[in-house]
Amino acid sequence: MARYTTSRLAQVSRWIAEEAVELGVPVSVDALCRTAVARLGVSGAVLTVDTSGWPEVGCATDALGERLAELQVTVGEGPAVDVWRGGGPALVADLDAPSSQARWPMFAPLAVEVGAASLFALPLCVGAIRVGVLSLYRVEAGHLDVATLTDSLAFAELALRLLLDEQAGLNKAGGVAEDVLPLHNPQVHQATGMVAAQLDVGMADAFAHLRARSFAEQTPLSDLAADVVARRRRFDRDGELP
Amino acid sequence: MDGERLVETFVELADTLVDDFDVIDFLHMLVDRCVELLDVDAAGLLLVDHQGRLQLIATSNEQARLLELFQLQNDEGPCLDAFAAGTRVSHPDLANAGERWPRFTAAATEAGFAAVDAVPMRLRSEVIGALNLFRNESGVLDATALRTATALVDVATIGLLQQRSIHHHQVLTEQLQAALNSRVIVEQAKGLVAERLQVDMDTAFAALRGYARGHNLKLSRVAHEVIAGNINTAELLNAPTRTTPLRR
Incomplete structure (x- = not known):
């Protein structure tokens, strides 16, 4: 009856861990991109990250991926650029379709020319915190079926968690934990906003501060966030006041 | 019930083909009108994300206790049941609901609620979320109010799913993720x-x-x-x- 999706995060997380073991590398966005290609039936994956206000290539499984990412920066438009600005996915089954060519008049013809036929750009973000974009592409046109789309979004969520761990300076040796970061808890985001005001920093920094504090004190992030929201705890630039 | 206001609401809910359509504003309007028209005390709407988690999108008020009630429902509660079964779930007297939903009932009672109704957002076999109505007084929700709630939710669901090509799940995913x-x-x-x-x-x-x-x-x-x-x-x-x- 209901389309009752059970979480695919755990399965996808296992895939990435297995791939990393096979490659003899630590779990990383690089291993994640390679796993995505192996498991999702796409031609390639490219992850762009925010370093200087513009998306830069973090890792790409082949030259086409790098090309597609660079093209979008060069012409200033494209699915990944829209995702970067908007916060929702851009799923483009056919780059050569009139609707795609009309939406990205500069990028779409160039993308087709270099050999891409479909492009699925997925946001890696937490509200206003824009961490990056995971783009999957194929050299043949066509939609992602429902199961593949669900798994693609699980890959994106795990990539987001990896990058957020990096930003907060938490490099866990264990790999990608699929459900330790309570991103579905509204108080975590409210607390991020409050800390941003207290420290006069952006949301990304505020969130990193919260996570680092939670890690240092071994306090669950949800509990710390609840304390911040209830004004039992605050952050101060000269060190935290109790 | 204000008949004119109800008609106005249906017209607004059907108006989703506009360029600047915004899922959040749209669903906030729905929960506000439910409180206004149905004589309930609070309302909230949860949508399911790509990993099957129910996520709060809109509520009639933002009190922490009410937000907690929605978050809890990833584990238990009327919304989860309505979503899983694809049918309406009502409990007219939360004083007797402790066995069915121990944590939810305790939190709802503490927040001052005595009765609850949950209506799934469903189109054919697809369930995308659920509307939750809370009342301070126990008792069965009036039949007219219930029919109206169901109709409002149905119209809203059709509005959200209206790009019903075979690949509508892609459009829906784009919209819901953004929302x-x-x-x-x-x-x-x-x-x-x-x-x-x-x-x-x-x-x-x-x-x-x-x-x-x-x-x-x-x-x-x-x-x-x-x-x-x-x-x-x-x-x-x-x-x-x-x-x-x-x-x-």
Whole structure:
């Protein structure tokens, strides 16, 4: 009856861990991109990250991926650029379709020319915190079926968690934990906003501060966030006041 | 029930083919009108994300206790049951619901609620979320109110799923993912405003929403601009008066 999706995060997380073991590398966005290609039936994956206000290539499984990412920066438009600005996915089954060519008049013809036929750009973000974009592409046109789309979004969520761990300076040796970061808890985001005001920093920094504090004190992030929201705890630039 | 207002609501709910359609504003309108028209005390709407988690998109008020009630429902509660079964779930007297939903019942009672109804957002075999109605007094929800709630939810669901090509799940995914992220932006902005103006979350939300209405902007846009520093938080409290008064 209901389309009752059970979480695919755990399965996808296992895939990435297995791939990393096979490659003899630590779990990383690089291993994640390679796993995505192996498991999702796409031609390639490219992850762009925010370093200087513009998306830069973090890792790409082949030259086409790098090309597609660079093209979008060069012409200033494209699915990944829209995702970067908007916060929702851009799923483009056919780059050569009139609707795609009309939406990205500069990028779409160039993308087709270099050999891409479909492009699925997925946001890696937490509200206003824009961490990056995971783009999957194929050299043949066509939609992602429902199961593949669900798994693609699980890959994106795990990539987001990896990058957020990096930003907060938490490099866990264990790999990608699929459900330790309570991103579905509204108080975590409210607390991020409050800390941003207290420290006069952006949301990304505020969130990193919260996570680092939670890690240092071994306090669950949800509990710390609840304390911040209830004004039992605050952050101060000269060190935290109790 | 205000018949004219009801008709107006149906017309607005059907109006989703506009260019600047915004899922969050749309669903906020739905929960507000439910409270206004159905004689319930609070309402909230949860949508399911790509991992099957129920995520809060809109509520009639932003009190922490009410938000907790929605979050809890990833584990148990009427919304989860309505979503899983694809049918309406009602409990007219929460005093007797402790066995069915121990944690939910305790939290709902503490928040002052005595009765609850949950209506799934369903089109044919697809269930995308659920509407939750709370009342302070126990008792069965009036039959007319129940029919109206179901009709409002159905129209809203059809509105959201209207791009019903065979690949509508792609369009739906794009919209819902964007809406879920917008909701997070609103939470972050609430925190920022609450701290800067030293007010509680409910007041911060009212300020954001008042500004959005006064300037005819989307709520998510206002939240974004506040975070980007393009709207001064102090200005939020001086929103121009609405041309049409907010009816409750």
